[in-house]
Structures are given as structure tokens and as C-alpha cells.
Amino acid sequence: MSEKYIQLTIDGTPISVPAGTTILDAAKEADVEIPVLCYFAHTTANGLCRLCVVEVEGARMLQAACVVAAQDGAVVHTRSPKVERARRTLLEMLASTVDISESPELQALVAEYECFPERFEGGKKRQPVVIDDNPVYLRDYSQCVMCWRCVQVCADDAQFTYALNFSGRGFDTQIATFFDKPLTETTCVFCGNCIGVCPTGALKAKREYLIEQGVAPEQVLELTRLKGRKNRT
């Protein structure tokens, strides 16, 4: 069966893509770049960071390009004033509550969209303490933008261990283990996938962290190496 193609216009560029293609992928075809944060090519798209929102003529709300399939005849605007305003507000909110010092991509976006995070000065910051409960990696959720990638690679997208999930509500929502147990007491197998997909510095290999802290390499090994299988907790 031949694939069905649909026609749409993205920022004035007409394009033809197979039916079912997301707006994000269609935009790539049209050489239009849509910024993403939670989207990652190898994890299931959730459309939760809302940075990739675009304006589709006739739609009531802005649409998340990474999950919404392009419709035949759609007219999409990826940089309309409404879109830019939504993105700018989002980035400002993230930049003012989350520590983005180790997220160059986010910093670049903050600059590109001429954000002014200072207008939220005095607002509450997300500052949970760094969790150092295992020899493999640290979790600094003050840098977490809650993109959900780590949860997904830990679950159905890669490892099927389900050690990570959400906890809390509202502003205090954060990635956590079951009953906030230390990772060593969870199903975690320390595969490292979550560290690999983290877009900020929230998840960091412990050795990398120690070297950053100026600890000598021999000491780093000493501090992170396990003393043999038998002694494992």
C-alpha cells in the first residue's frame, strides 16, 4: 500500500509529508526549526514542556508540535507573536525557578527569545537538596526541568526498571523514587540511561562531579569504587 501524503504550510513554506507525521517532523522537512526541551528522538514524546507549541490556524489552543500530527491543509505558524510570547513566558519561568547554569541549550534559548527572567524576581525557587545516595550518580533536582526523559528511559522506552517517577503536586512536583527511597533500595540497575538523556545538569555521574570539585583522580576512584561484590548493600 502506498503511503498517503498530506499537504501543509509551515511559516509560508508548502510541504508534503506522510500522513501521521508530527508537526515537528514536518517542520524539519521544511527547514523550519522549532525549539524543544522535553522532546528527545529516542523517547516517547509527551508534549509536556510546551516549548514546541505552534499556532495552527483554526485551532483553539496552541499545539505541541512534537505530539500533534500534521493535518492536511493545515497552516502552521511557528514564530507568531502568540507563540513567541508563550515561549518567552515559559523560558522566563524556567530560568527564574530552575538553575540553568549547566544547560547551554536553555541559556541559548533564553537569549534568543530575549527573555527577562528578572521580572519574576522574588518568586520562589526550586531548591531541593542534592541527593547523593549511590556511588554512580548524583541527583540535583534544583536543575531539573522535569522533561520526563529519565522516567521514560527507566520505563517503557528502554530499561523497563521503573525506578523513577513523579512525586508531589503542583510546584513541588519532582522526579523521585518510590517513597523517596535511596536508589540502592529501588529496582534501579544503574544502567546510566537517565544520566545520558538528562538535558540539564540535574543528573550527573559521580566521578564527573568529583573531578569538577577538584578531587584528584586517584581519590575519585577510591571514593566511587565498590569494594567487591560481597560488600554491596
Place this chain on the structure above:
Amino acid sequence: MEANDKTVLICRGTGCESAKSPAIQTELMSGLQGSDVEVKFTGCHGMCQQGPIVIVEPQGTFYANVKLKDVEPIVGSLKNGGGPVEKLFYKDPATKEGLSTYHDIPFYSRQKRLVLQNCGRIDPEDIDDYLAEGGYEGLKKAIFDMTPDAVVQAVLDSGLRGRGGGGFPTGRKWKFTQDAPSDTKYVLCNADEGDPGAFMDRSVLEGDPHAVLEGMAIAGFAIGAQKGYIYCRAEYPLAIKRLQIAIEQARERGYLGKGIMDGDFDFDIDIFHGAGAFVCGEETALITSIEGNRGMPRSRPPYPAVKGLYDKPTLLNNVKTYANVRLIINNGADWFASIGTEKSKGTAVFALTGKIANSGLVEVPMGITLREIIFDIGGGMLDPNKNFKAVQTGGPSGGCLPESFLDTPVDYDSLIEAGSMMGSGGMVVMDEDTCMVDVARYFLDFTEKESCGKCVPCRLGTKQMLDILEDIVEGRGKPGDIELLEDLAVGIKAGSLCGLGQTAPNPVLTTLRYFRDEYEAHINHHACPAKQCKELITYHILDTCVGCGLCRRNCSTNAIIGEQKELHYIDQSLCHKCGVCFEVCPPKVFSVEIRTGEVKLVES
């Protein structure tokens, strides 16, 4: 029913139960034992403010605020054939005259009770009572006399719109789900009522659970589903208990289960207990929750009609939507479409709460004005000396409408146009003592806490808005805050993933639209016009004080100083602004004054 066959109905909705109505029922039953008077309990009768309510049918004699000690005279009047007990009559607040039957009470006479027709009349735990009122006739008619297409067409033609608040045409939803190809489909009932001050769905489930089951079964037949779930919050134990009883009775009688009414249609219903997250009222979050995951919404499309519970086509409607279905099937789409306005058909059920004389459950035809609901049915302000200020509909997604909108017709589109929304049916009335900035803060506090935290605009944006509102009510507001709130509101509405975030800024936007001067007073003059925001008010004793010492003795922080029979004064550094002095100062003396704004600045 013969003329002297009397039935005593005692309301046992959650409100009346908490006011000891089960004990009253027991007393009534033992008192009337051996007589030919039947005693039975019902679900919510609606006039919760006057509960517990006892009604004697067929006359419709209405006894309000019945206490245990009142049982004896009631039993006496029934047994001895004497006249009704006049001292228990409901008194008209205007004329102070006792009204003997509920037909005379404006609260009831102005209503149109269709969805609630059985609530307060039948025993919700007895299927025979429901059957006697024509129960399951609609299901019978649908299964044996109609095709699924005809049922969907009837719902389409009736013009019924979703009673959860969104107002999406129910028939279209049914059509989408019917058209979705699949062997397995689901019918879900959203009973995760979570708006502050709303109890319509609970009352329907407690008072007439079979109507909801029947509606769901008809829906199952129409769309081709065999299984239904009612997602009911665990905070509604009475509703869950009565639903469970109803489901079991319906199964026993062959109205649910395999081969309904000996036909070849199978349909069964189970209850799913929700853990009380407000966001689970959003359809995709509700579905995620039933699947056993954390209740978080998904991106739509795909809509549940195509890919819902366990990725199967799923129909999801509100409790009251399903309760309407059997009426449409029984009486025809044309009959239903003849009620209400052009675009909003049927009736609307509201839970009236707040500073209103008659709190309770009301059902009115669409198109009636807010004024009629609040002043004719609701009896006006709780304290007749206070002025009406605003009415809040639609819960945390809705808005506050001022007095100038009282003549707005109650229908989906007019309320949206006014900046509020129909919502599921919560209606909170506010008087002049309500600070509208504080109301906005309250709702944002609610949505901020109830946000699931999945998408960025809702998780961070509601917090930012709440922070700004808290600053304003606590006297730290600064110029530019209003504009920042408006800007944030636009960003959150446009960017959020689900309905919770997309509507969360509404309470702020409507209060800004209609009560902007209050925001400005808080920010620019450090004044709370309603004299409610503690950080912006001070209490003072005027020189008319007679020195009775009542305030001094009641003050919990010993902030009031003064000798007996001499002028007292308040040490502001000790005052916690609890307001007790204001409350206890004898009305004749009335020497405590609340000041706000510039006055305070001059004094300090």
C-alpha cells in the same frame, strides 16, 4: 395510593446525615410502628440549609430543621390524625409566615426538577422504588425498540451538552465513539467532582444512583461497549456505598450483566475509587488514573473517543449527563429540546453555596437568569443587611460575575461570553465582605496545589501568579503586578497541556476585569476595600466605648487595655487582627472600627 396512606420521607443526603437524620429516621420508625404510615429515607432533597428535612406525602408537608425532640410531635400528628406541626414549617424569610408544603416554598416552586426528579423522593437503596418511577424503561426501550444509531441520533437531536462544564455536544461524542472501530470499548462516568463548594454529582449519586447506571447502560448499547466504570472520588463514601448497592440490585434483576433483560446485550459497571486529585476530573488524567498510573493528563488528540482507556475507544461523560439520557430516550429528543434556550437544552443543576439564604441543590431550566436563581430560589443574601457583590460559577476554571451581570441568562455561551463558565454546577455567592483579590488568591492556591506538575506553564505559572497575589493581599503589591498577572495569564492559558492549566488563570482574569479597582486599592493605597486582608487592616476602639470590658476579656493576645467603665484602646503591636473585639462589642455600643488604607498610614 389511597388518600390516607401517608409516607414520611426523611432526607439522608450527606448534609442531613451529618445533622443526625439517621437517628431521626430510627425514632420515626419506632414511633410509627404498627401504624399504616410508611417511613423511608431518600437522597438529597435540595434545601440543605434547612436540613434535616422531613416530608409527609402525599400532601407534601415540609418540616425543616427537624431535631430528635421534634419526632414526637410529628409522630403524634400522624397517628392521631391531627393537623401538621406548624412550628416546624419553613418560614418565609420575607413575611415570616410558615409555609406548610414544599409546593408553596419559592425555593421549590421556581425549579424544574428533571435530573433531580427522584432525588428526595425515592429510597436510593431500593431498586423497586426506582422501578416504580419508570426506572429502566429507557434502557428497555433503547435495547428492544431502537437501534444503536437511533439512540445516538436521539441524543444528538436532543441538543444535550456535557454537564461536566465544557458543554461539548454529548451526541457528537457518542457518535465519535460509536464510529471508532474496535471490539472493546468503554463507557466511563466522571464522578470526580472536585470544585470547591460543589456537590451536585454527589447528590445525584446518593439520591438516584440507578438513573446514572441506566444512562451508562444506554450509552454502552449505543456505542457498542460491554464495560463501564464510574470514577468516583473516595471522599464520597455514601455515594460509593449507594452506587454499590444499586449495581448489585441491578445485576440481580438483570438490568446489568450478561443478557440484559433477557436480550443479547451485555453490559456491566464497576466503581473505581479516585484518590481525590482535582486533575483527575480531566478526562485523559482520569483514564490514566484508572489504568493504575499517576493521574496526569495526556496530550489530545488522540481523543478518548479514538484512543482512551487501555488504548480503546472510550466514552466519558459527567454524572448528570448520563442522568439526562433516560429522560431523552423516554420522552423523546423533541421534548428535551423544547426545554432551555436555543443552544443550551434541558436543565442545569447548581449547588448554591456561600453567603446565600438557601444553600442547597437546585435545578433550573437553561436560560433562567442568575438573579432568579440567587434571589428568587436562593432567597437572597444570608445576611439581608449585606449587599450582593459577586457570584462565582465554574469553580477554579470559572469566574466571578458582578451585580451588573445578574440578568445574564444561565447557559453555556452567555456565561463564557461574560468571562465565566457554566462549569459542573458550583455556584458560590459572595457578599460585600468578600475581598475579590483574596478570592482570586484562594482559587490560584487551589489550582497551584492541584496542578499535577506535568507541563511547565501550569506547574510554574500558577505558582508565579499565586506568589504575586499573595504579595498583593499581604500589602507587598507593587506597580506593574497587575500587568504581570495579565501577561502570565495569557501565557499559561495558551501554553498549558490540559484544561486545568488552560483555565486556571480565569478567576484572576475575571476579577481583574470586574473588580480591578480592588486590586489597585491593595497595591496603590494599601487598602482592602472589603476590610478582609489582615495585613491591610487595623482595629480601633472609638471614643463611644463604654468600657464594658467584653472585648478586653475576649482578646486572646491581651492587646486591649483599659479600666472598667473607661475608654479602652488597642495596642496595635500586640493585635493579631482576629476580629473578636469587633464581634463581641455590643451592637448598641458598636465602638470597634476596622480601618484600612490611607487611614492606617496616617496613624503610623
